Amino acid sequence: MSSILECKALQKRYGLKDALCGINLSLEPGRIIGLLGPNGSGKTTLIKLACGLLTPTGGEILIDGQKPSKETKAIVSYLPERMALPTWMTAKQAMDYYQDFYSDFRRDTAEDMLARLGLDERQTIRSMSKGMREKLQLILVMSRAAKLYLLDEPIGGVDPATRDYILKTIIGNYNEDAAVVISTHLIADVEQVLDEVVFLRQGNVVLHRSVDDIREAEGKSVDELFRQVFAY
Amino acid sequence: MEWQFRGDVPIYTQLCEQLTLAIVAGAFSPGERLPTVREMAVDAGVNPNTMQRALSELERSGLVYTQRTAGRYVTESVERIEAERQRIAETRAREFLAAMEKLGYDHAGTVDLLEQMRGEWMQ
Numbered sequence: 001m002s003s004i005l006e007c008k009a010l011q012k013r014y015g016l017k018d019a020l021c022g023i024n025l026s027l028e029p030g031r032i033i034g035l036l037g038p039n040g041s042g043k044t045t046l047i048k049l050a051c052g053l054l055t056p057t058g059g060e061i062l063i064d065g066q067k068p069s070k071e072t073k074a075i076v077s078y079l080p081e082r083m084a085l086p087t088w089m090t091a092k093q094a095m096d097y098y099q100d101f102y103s104d105f106r107r108d109t110a111e112d113m114l115a116r117l118g119l120d121e122r123q124t125i126r127s128m129s130k131g132m133r134e135k136l137q138l139i140l141v142m143s144r145a146a147k148l149y150l151l152d153e154p155i156g157g158v159d160p161a162t163r164d165y166i167l168k169t170i171i172g173n174y175n176e177d178a179a180v181v182i183s184t185h186l187i188a189d190v191e192q193v194l195d196e197v198v199f200l201r202q203g204n205v206v207l208h209r210s211v212d213d214i215r216e217a218e219g220k221s222v223d224e225l226f227r228q229v230f231a232y
Numbered sequence: 233m234e235w236q237f238r239g240d241v242p243i244y245t246q247l248c249e250q251l252t253l254a255i256v257a258g259a260f261s262p263g264e265r266l267p268t269v270r271e272m273a274v275d276a277g278v279n280p281n282t283m284q285r286a287l288s289e290l291e292r293s294g295l296v297y298t299q300r301t302a303g304r305y306v307t308e309s310v311e312r313i314e315a316e317r318q319r320i321a322e323t324r325a326r327e328f329l330a331a332m333e334k335l336g337y338d339h340a341g342t343v344d345l346l347e348q349m350r351g352e353w354m355q
Contacts, residue, residue, distance in 0.1 A: 030281070031281065032279055171277070171279065192277060192279070193277065193278060193279050195279055211243070212242040212243060212244055215239070215240065
């Protein structure tokens with residue numbers, strides 16, 4: 001199977017600091033991958049490189065065999081860490097916007113999920129609670145039939161019920177032939193939805209392994225292993 | 233269905249155990265059609281590939297079967313389910329006896345205790 005995301009000696013430097021130190025990584029479609037690491041380990045940098053929002057300092061990153069471009073943006077669905085939609089928009093306008101931009105947007109799916117949440121489409125983003133904004137944004141992202149979903153901290157700072165909703169929305173809606181990358185440091189919360197994990201530390205990949213392998217071989221959860229790998 | 237997961241065992245193993253229990257306890261009836269893998273994964277809050285792996289394992293053990301295109305069903309064989317119930321009961325009983333032995337109860341002592349507790353039990 002060919003990789004949906006491939007990094008070859010990928011390097012990104014900000015000033016004097018290497019955010020990514022020449023990593024090699026290959027992710028296959030059909031899997032949910034946890035991109036795990038403490039703050040400042042390079043998770044967001046990697047995701048932004050994959051989206052084409054940053055350009056590599058060295059090496060290369062390929063999406064479905066191509067460098068990030070207009071073509072790859074059409075198959076990548078990205079959830080930024082912060083709300084990226086103008087807050088004056090209503091939920092309906094946000095859906096219009098997605099429909100205009102992305103030909104793979106499944107409007108029925110999005111409308112159906114919003115209805116089940118009991119969210120009025122005429123409500124503006126500004127008037128929504130933080131949890132509701134997160135849910136709306138995730139619904140838009142997951143309603144695309146993309147080949148690669150890049151979710152940057154989708155469960156950061158939400159209550160446990162919202163977190164469950166978000167995780168179930170991800171597993172219930174991703175395109176089966178796609179890869180889903182979830183970046184987070186809240187490992188215990190996402191562990192059971194992941195196929196495999198990538199540990200990043202100070203810009204290096206220190207581990208890339210399947211979750212069940214870790215549990216079988218180490219007799220401990222990924223969360224425990226993470227605490228051990230990143231212990232001071 | 234209520235799902236619970238521990239950290240030290242692969243999730244698919246735990247899914248197998250819990251699905252087997254659900255079938256044995258009648259949460260799914262013999263011959264009942266199971267929801268899709270995706271639906272079951274969402275219900276349990278687990279990765280669909282992991283759920284798929286657990287269901288394949290159950291298929292190998294004969295507790296469920298797949299009918300091409302029509303979906304996945306619980307076995308119609310009441311005997312097969314009964315055998316599984318027996319197997320689980322024996323495992324649990326062995327664990328119980330081992331725990332009692334650690335407490336210093338021999339066979340007769342354990343049986344006596346169970347007899348004494350008969351009233352409590354019947355409620």
